[in-house]
Amino acid sequence: MTTLQLTRPRVLARAGLYVVLGANVGIVTALFADAGPSADPLITIARLMGLYAALLMAFQLLLVARLPWLDRRLGMDRLTSLHRWTGFGLLWMLLGHVVFVVFGYAGLSGTGPVAELVTLAETTEGILRAIAAFALILFVGVASARFARRRLAYETWHFIHLYTYLAVVLAFTHEIAVGASFVGSDFARAYWWTLWGVALGAVLLGRVILPLWRNFRHQLRVTAVVPESPNVVSVYITGCKLDQLPAKAGQFFIWRFLTKGRWWAANPFSLSAAPDGKSLRLTAKALGDGSASLRDIKPGTRVFAEGPYGAFTTMHQRKQNALLIAGGVGITPIRALLEDIRGHVVVIYRVNKQDDAVLLHELAELARSRGALLHVLAGPANAVDENGSPLLGAQNLAGLVRDVWDRDVFVCGPPPMTDVVVKGLRELGVARDQIHAERFSLAS
Known part of the structure; x- marks a missing residue:
């Protein structure tokens, strides 16, 4: 295998993401130009920032969809990093959109920005939904900051992030109601419906359909729990047709052991042995309540696993x-x-x-x-x-x-x-x- 072939997976995946984002930036800019300027320059800027924010929100969904093709080539570390930086861009675009809209309409009406925001919320369809979406995204952004993330359990952090999907729905309905490029063109409407459909469809496929299908197909169960040291334990898992599970050495799963008091706890653990098509093994150190309780799991316990994830492989x-x-x-x-x-x-x-x-x-x-x-x-x-x-x-x-x-x-x-x-x-x-x-x- 040549060096060029060996570098291709990561390079092509990264380039593909940038090309997709760049092409959509071009389309959104063209749709904005086609809709024409607004009555006030600030409102015009706000519209453009709102469209870019909508695009970044859809791109965020693609990054967290956990699609196997992307994950195997880039890995969750790089996808998480892209997700974080895209999130910063999204927050700034949304903040600019809100500020320029409020000050633009305040200038036209001769009122103060606070009074104008209240008026817009009371009289314009979709504004309240937009305010709620902005508040939710701001809340999720704060929870994702490093100082907050270190203090939150994974389950809590994950639950907070679920509000992002509600924010997406609210933002999209706002765009449908008042977006100039959306309501003014058949092509624009088709484009935005397709964009949001693909983004949400990717999340549904990667985060719901694929994990459910794999767990239904493989029927994972614990076969043995072996202490490796006073605070380290290995869990052996078997199932059906494991030779068809696309897991590689170096990857990890998000494991849920379906017992009373544990079914809601999701823990990411790496495979500690290369998959052999017959069984899987994870080995964990007692660093928290979730990993510490692994030694109490009984053989025969059903397992729900999401994955495999990660680009830490020989690929x-x-x-x-x-x-x-x-x-x-x-x-x-x-x-x-x-x-x-x-x-x-x-x-x-x-x-x-x-x-x-x-x-x-x-x-x-x-x-x-x-x-x-x-x-x-x-x-x-x-x-x-x-x-x-x-x-x-x-x-x-x-x-x-x-x-x-x-x-x-x-x-x-x-x-x-x-x-x-x-x-x-x-x-x-x-x-x-x-x-x-x-x-x-x-x-x-």
Whole structure:
């Protein structure tokens, strides 16, 4: 397989998204120009910003639809990043739309902006719905800020994001009622109906239909729960026709174990063994209530799984050889990748102390069977070598793996560790598209 072929999946997916967005920006701008200017320049600007906001809202839906083709090529980390930045653009467009509309009509009527907003809400169809949509999107935006996200459980954060769909419906009905480019042209109406239909259809397919179909087809159940250490447990799952489940080593699922008190809890866990068509295995550390209670799950428990998700797979391997770096329980997708990745492999396993190295025995056996090199680096998170360099900094990476720039590097671990590793790799001249460091962020 050539280098060009190996880089194509991610490049084509990213380029495809940009082309789709750019083409629709062009169409929306043309529809705006065709509708003509408004009575006040501020209102004209507000209309254009409102149209761009509607387009960005539809694009947001596409990014969170969890469509397999996009997810396998870009991964949730990149889709989440695009979702976040698009969200910032959406908020600014909506804020500008509201401000320019209010001040534009206030200037025409000779009243103050607050009084004009009240008048518009009372007299113009769809304005109240638009205000409600803006308030909901602002609420979701605040909940998605980093300071708030760290304090929210995944289920709470996910529930808050469901309000986005209500905001979409309210915004679209507002556009139908008063949008100049919508009500003034048959082509514009067809375009907007198609755009929103495709966006909502993608969400329905990726978030509802596909998970329901896969779970109905595969009938997943727990077969065994095996403690790996005092605070780490592996869960073995089997089902029907698992050889037809498109899961790859390095990917993860969002798991729900359908028992009393747990069915509502959704937890993202990576596969800790490459799928063999017969069973799946996840391995989790007790970091919260959800993962801590896994050891109490009984064999035979039904499982509802969403996925597989993630681009942390050999699909993106460019070089003949690889370096796998794991920190703590981040060893789970790395251990699965070791079964699947090609070429000569070096594995670096970073832990606070030797006893924290879960799955070490089978990792060592697997490395031995395929001729891979395994290094276990133990020490506290802030540990440095005799030269004062981080254990996974550029100097030590170059010492452990002398041809590191000629390997694909897959990194999974705590964010501080991952940041140190990526920085070190960049200092050593490893190409950006050879570094794969998915953090398994979830776009809701």
